Amino acid sequence: MSVCVLIVDDDPVQRRLLEATVSRFGYRAVTAESGEAALAALTGRQGAAVRAMVLDLVMPGLDGLGVLQALAGRPEAPPVIVQTARGSVETAVEAMRAGAFDFVVKPTAPERLKSALDSALAVAAQAGRARKARRGAAGTTSFADIVTGAPAMQRVLGLGRKAAASDIPILIEGESGVGKELVARAIQAAGPRRDRPFVTVNCGAIPENLVESILFGHEKGAFTGATERHTGKFVEADGGTLFLDEIGDLPADVQVKLLRAVQSGEVDPVGGRGTVRVDIRLISATNRDLLQRVRDGAFREDLYYRLNVFPITVPPLRARREDIPALVQHFLARLAEPGAQRQIAGITSGALALLQRYDWPGNIRQLENAVFRALVLCEGDRLTVDDFPQISAQLDGIAPDDGAARGETAALAVAPDAAPDGHAPERQPAEAARREPEAAPFGILRALDERGNVRPLADLECELIRLAIDHYDGQMSEVARRLGIGRSTLYRKLKEMGIEPGANRADRMAS
Secondary structure: OOOEEEEEOOOHHHHHHHHHHHHHOOOEEEEEOOHHHHHHHHHOOOHHHEEEEEEEOOOOOOOHHHHHHHHOOOOOOOOEEEEEOOOOHHHHHHHHHOOOOEEEEOOOOHHHHHHHHHHHHHHHHHHHHHHHHHHHOOOOOOHHHOOOOOHHHHHHHHHHHHHHOOOOOEEEEOOOOOOHHHHHHHHHHOOOOOOOOEEEEEHHHOOHHHHHHHHHOEOOOOOOOOOOOEOOHHHHOOOOEEEEEOHHHOOHHHHHHHHHHHHHOEEOOEOOOOOEEOOOEEEEEEOOOHHHHHHOOOOOHHHHHHHOOEEEEOOOHHHOHHHHHHHHHHHHHHHOOOOOOOOOOEEOHHHHHHHHHOOOOOHHHHHHHHHHHHHHHOOOOEEOHHHOHHHHHHHHOOOOOOOOOOOOOOOOOOOOOOOOOOOOOOOOOHHHHOOOOOOOOOOOOOOEOOOOOEOOHHHHHHHHHHHHHHHOOOOHHHHHHHHOOOHHHHHHHHHHHOOOOOHHHHHHHHO
16 A cells, blocks of 8 residues: 555645645645644544645644644654745744654745655654564563663652552653653553553543543443444553553543542443443653643642642753763664664764754654654764754754755855864854955855845845856756756746846856
8 A cells, every 4th residue: 555645735726736746756645624634634544544744834723833733742643744935934943843844845846845755754664663663662661771861860760660669649740752651661660560551541642522432431332433342441451550641631521530530440431331440550641730730720639639649750851961862872773774784873973962952842752753864864874964954954044955855955054164073163253253255156155244144035045046047057947956946936936036047157158
């Protein structure tokens, strides 16, 4: 079966164009006309088959950023390529921070879209293999398996070891992606229930109308679509550990039933005639301020105190940057494929310094995905700064077409070139930066004006198009291909800018 790509756009014409383009690439395209429809598709029968998503950012109702935020808590969400209007750099940066894999600028050149999709699917395949490896090792995770040396995390592990000795309810707090489930698994593996089931439920990823059924089970015929009996996660975890992730997203009516289950050890299946007794160790987790939700009336106070008997707070990655080198090496070792023609030996000091400068809003999960992507992009035997374009773009500004074929797209670099050791040289004082810049040699775009201010994007685009026409001797098909746009788009831009193809080149030759 061909790879499935989900296209999300409220414009029916754009949906049909993208569907036809993606189909020409050999992928199977499915479409959604809104953000709400996209999330419904991912939770429906076809959701597991979706391997990548092309997402429009500007839509009525739930927009593209809203979809990205909704997917942030789903570890198996497909990589997302967002579409943004020309010049919307700030929006693209915000989308990247929200978890987008890549972005393309409308109107999207087919070659650029194919490059982005190929990279996204390669990374998704790599991530899938890693998830299978983790599942294969499920139940064997110990505190020793958690990669860390930071003092803040050592305190977390110490608390976890103390909690493992009893069945006390635990609430693990921390931002999305910090490793809350890993800590929960280590607690179970260190306790008396180590050989019993460990059942996980992401409460934020379940449709609200199905939460009660999934947690507590239902009888056949209890509601429309209930064609068979379902035991529920509480019964599945009987004798073992139930891990309720993102518990702050539970609906109010389900909180009532959860409180009863925690207090009495009994659950009421939907449509059932009696209760079912269960013996579980309950570990909850949240990326929200649960106490604030109690104050806001969104979470029951009595349930909060039932769950928060033994709180553990996992610090974000930006608070333990010293763990980044060891985590990167851990990911590289885990993803190494025996017998592969090209092995990645490590990472350059410059690339590692780049990763340690970044704040990682998605924490360890985002770092892991960044390493996956870098492995796909890497052309040498070590990961370099160039293999982390998303990270460097957010630190130093986005370079156009950063996911295009390497060596074929010119990047407008404002930062100074890297030194031979991979580190950026020291910046000159501000007075020196504001001196009148010398004329840039052919092939180099001047990023600053005479007053030392960054030049407008429109001026740089115009200059880049002129440079490309000169460089490729006026061969407009090649110019359009190298710029990553269609010929019709190129000629439209030439008309808007008042550029006559060949005129600038003729002047250069005459001089």
